[in-house]
Amino acid sequence: MKNIIVGTAGHIDHGKTTLIKALTGRNTDRWEEEQRRGITIDLGFTYFDLPGGDRVGIIDVPGHERFINNMVAGVVGMDLVLLVVAADEGIMPQTKEHVDILSLLGIEKSIIVLNKCDLVDEEWIELVEEEVKEELQGTFLAQAPVVRVSAATGEGLEALIGAIEKMTGDEVVEKDIRTIPRLPVDRAFTLSGFGTIITGTLVSGTISKEDTLQMYPVGKECKIRSIQVHGQDKEECYAGQRVAVNLSNVKKKEIKRGCVLAPKNSMKNTDLLDVKLQMLDSSVRILTNHMRLHFFTGTSEVLCRAVLLDQEEMGPGESGYVQLRLEEEVAVRRGDKFVVRFYSPMETIGGGVVLEPNPRVKRRFQEDVIEELTRKESGSTADVIEMHVKGHGDTLITLAELAKLTALSPDEVQEDIDILKEQGLVDVFSMRKETFVWHADSRNAARQTLEKTLKAYEEKYPYRYGMKKAEVQATHFRKIKPNVFDKILEMLIEAGYLKRVDEFLCTPEYKVKKDGTYDKVSGILLDSFAKAKYDFVRYSELDLKGVDKAVADDILNILLEERQVVKVTDDMYTLRDYMEHATEVIRAKLSEDPLITIAQVRDLFETSRKSAKPILEYMDSIKVTKKMGAESERIAYE
Ligand SMILES: Nc1nc2c(ncn2[C@@H]2O[C@H](COP(=O)(O)OP(=O)(O)OP(=O)(O)O)[C@@H](O)[C@H]2O)c(=O)[nH]1
Numbered sequence: 001m002k003n004i005i006v007g008t009a010g011h012i013d014h015g016k017t018t019l020i021k022a023l024t025g026r027n028t029d030r031w032e033e034e035q036r037r038g039i040t041i042d043l044g045f046t047y048f049d050l051p052g053g054d055r056v057g058i059i060d061v062p063g064h065e066r067f068i069n070n071m072v073a074g075v076v077g078m079d080l081v082l083l084v085v086a087a088d089e090g091i092m093p094q095t096k097e098h099v100d101i102l103s104l105l106g107i108e109k110s111i112i113v114l115n116k117c118d119l120v121d122e123e124w125i126e127l128v129e130e131e132v133k134e135e136l137q138g139t140f141l142a143q144a145p146v147v148r149v150s151a152a153t154g155e156g157l158e159a160l161i162g163a164i165e166k167m168t169g170d171e172v173v174e175k176d177i178r179t180i181p182r183l184p185v186d187r188a189f190t191l192s193g194f195g196t197i198i199t200g201t202l203v204s205g206t207i208s209k210e211d212t213l214q215m216y217p218v219g220k221e222c223k224i225r226s227i228q229v230h231g232q233d234k235e236e237c238y239a240g241q242r243v244a245v246n247l248s249n250v251k252k253k254e255i256k257r258g259c260v261l262a263p264k265n266s267m268k269n270t271d272l273l274d275v276k277l278q279m280l281d282s283s284v285r286i287l288t289n290h291m292r293l294h295f296f297t298g299t300s301e302v303l304c305r306a307v308l309l310d311q312e313e314m315g316p317g318e319s320g321y322v323q324l325r326l327e328e329e330v331a332v333r334r335g336d337k338f339v340v341r342f343y344s345p346m347e348t349i350g351g352g353v354v355l356e357p358n359p360r361v362k363r364r365f366q367e368d369v370i371e372e373l374t375r376k377e378s379g380s381t382a383d384v385i386e387m388h389v390k391g392h393g394d395t396l397i398t399l400a401e402l403a404k405l406t407a408l409s410p411d412e413v414q415e416d417i418d419i420l421k422e423q424g425l426v427d428v429f430s431m432r433k434e435t436f437v438w439h440a441d442s443r444n445a446a447r448q449t450l451e452k453t454l455k456a457y458e459e460k461y462p463y464r465y466g467m468k469k470a471e472v473q474a475t476h477f478r479k480i481k482p483n484v485f486d487k488i489l490e491m492l493i494e495a496g497y498l499k500r501v502d503e504f505l506c507t508p509e510y511k512v513k514k515d516g517t518y519d520k521v522s523g524i525l526l527d528s529f530a531k532a533k534y535d536f537v538r539y540s541e542l543d544l545k546g547v548d549k550a551v552a553d554d555i556l557n558i559l560l561e562e563r564q565v566v567k568v569t570d571d572m573y574t575l576r577d578y579m580e581h582a583t584e585v586i587r588a589k590l591s592e593d594p595l596i597t598i599a600q601v602r603d604l605f606e607t608s609r610k611s612a613k614p615i616l617e618y619m620d621s622i623k624v625t626k627k628m629g630a631e632s633e634r635i636a637y638e
Pocket residue numbers: 010011012013014015016017018019038039040041061062063064115116117118119149150151152153
């Protein structure tokens with residue numbers, strides 16, 4: 001079964017509500033004031049069944065100029081619009097304004113309903129029909145069928161139902177039920193015994209009762225008590241349906257028309273939007289930079305200022321890139337349509353499509369800005385994702401964050417990332433909880449930075465293994481998480497761009513300089529340590545024969561790194577062989593006797609108490625011994 005929404009449009013009093021009542025038997029003017037004044041003020045909702053069995057949701061809109069904001073909120077989700085024109089009046093100002101709004105919001109299917117035919121004669125109807133067709137040339141209604149009816153007498157209604165059935169029978173725009181669900185709220189109210197209920201047209205995706213959703217832009221998490229579609233309880237609802245959702249965890253006063261119900265963390269609120277804006281041919285206003293406007297999208301209405309990015313000003317029929325700075329936050333998606341109205345008096349002057357729902361503040365007349373927006377206008381979602389990845393080269397970006405920025409489902413993002421990976425445009429790093437993505441340009445730039453940095457370092461410190469990984473990160477990749485940085489290094493090492501020795505990084509060909517100076521210093525150190533044996537010498541007291549202390553430090557570090565030398569304690573070093581021998585001796589002693597003292601160590605190694613103490617401390621550090629009560633006593637570690 002198809003899910004179809006039929007909407008009305010047209011000038012005040014042309015008979016929209018009467019027509020809906022004639023079709024459905026229900027009066028959608030619910031309010032006392034509406035009934036008393038005989039006009040529609042707010043949106044009306046009902047449904048009826050087509051002869052073929054499809055149940056059609058209906059949205060009736062007000063025609064009065066003052067309630068255009070309500071009318072705009074009703075358009076989202078409409079598949080087919082009945083443009084009602086009273087035959088005795090013909091096309092009137094709000095007929096035109098509604099047509100403009102419908103066309104800016106991307107409505108494609110429509111039937112022109114010539115109503116009140118009972119009030120005029122045949123000849124007159126012919127004339128009006130001709131005039132209407134002429135006036136609608138060049139709009140999306142140019143090819144729309146015209147049906148003559150009288151909502152008062154019921155004449156022509158069968159033909160109208162036939163026309164609706166035919167038009168919705170040829171495919172209505174296919175709804176995307178694979179992507180995230182989005183439900184722009186058009187009503188929020190409380191029912192005693194139920195709590196908070198919202199209604200709206202589900203514009204995409206599927207919602208089921210188990211889902212935990214979030215109310216945007218308020219940020220409130222909502223659980224679902226029940227779902228109704230056309231008055232019937234359902235476990236699930238689908239894109240294209242009019243739905244009522246009973247929510248727990250959120251109060252009516254926290255929600256208003258314009259909020260959007262969608263999955264948790266699936267969208268990001270914004271008060272900035274990059275858009276392509278099209279001025280209406282009929283606009284009597286010229287849009288100038290920084291002009292204040294009313295912005296309508298989905299069911300929301302927000303004030304904003306328009307920053308014209310590529311033009312000084314925009315006249316009727318012109319289009320361009322604009323950054324809208326909103327006075328309140330909204331949550332939207334690339335591709336969402338919108339309408340803008342002049343601040344005062346309120347007149348519809350244009351509209352268009354959202355290109356970037358989460359932009360940075362942009363300056364005017366920047367070539368790269370125009371280039372970016374041109375790509376976002378015509379590109380695929382993969383193109384847009386690539387641009388986001390590129391924009392986060394210094395931190396990398398997670399798949400979850402990409403999904404949120406683009407309001408796409410995780411699966412959709414994954415598909416695009418797979419494409420980009422295949423094209424060699426991104427690298428993907430899967431961590432335990434998150435997956436990070438990096439642009440190939442960022443990777444190449446990082447590679448060059450690393451090469452330059454390490455080369456310079458190797459030249460400056462030829463007696464070091466390379467630059468410490470932590471230092472490389474702190475200087476050049478501060479914003480990348482350490483565990484992600486490790487993955488990046490792994491990749492670059494595997495690709496042969498880098499070498500890693502323990503915690504040191506160097507260029508692949510690099511080797512420590514083992515020249516005359518190296519031999520001289522390592523000779524002094526090894527000889528001194530050998531000679532001193534267990535009567536350790538202090539490194540700082542050695543005669544380095546004129547070699548710079550800093551160079552000697554580096555060479556000592558190399559000996560440590562190569563495990564020729566070990567550090568016993570601060571400033572005390574010795575040959576590894578000595579300490580290995582000492583370990584064996586102490587283990588042997590402990591296997592005979594559970595306790596060993598500093599005095600015993602001193603005697604075993606024929607040394608002083610000053611050196612015996614560090615030996616035991618060293619044994620503690622490598623878990624051969626452990627302290628047991630007295631400062632001078634040790635037992636075996638295990
Ligand atoms: N004679 C005649 N009167 C009609 C017909 N359709 C509607 N009317 C009358 O026209 C008036 C306005 O009708 P509505 O249905 O309220 O008009 P509307 O387009 O819904 O008006 P708004 O919602 O306020 O824009 C009412 O008095 C209706 O009875 C018709 O086919 N013939």
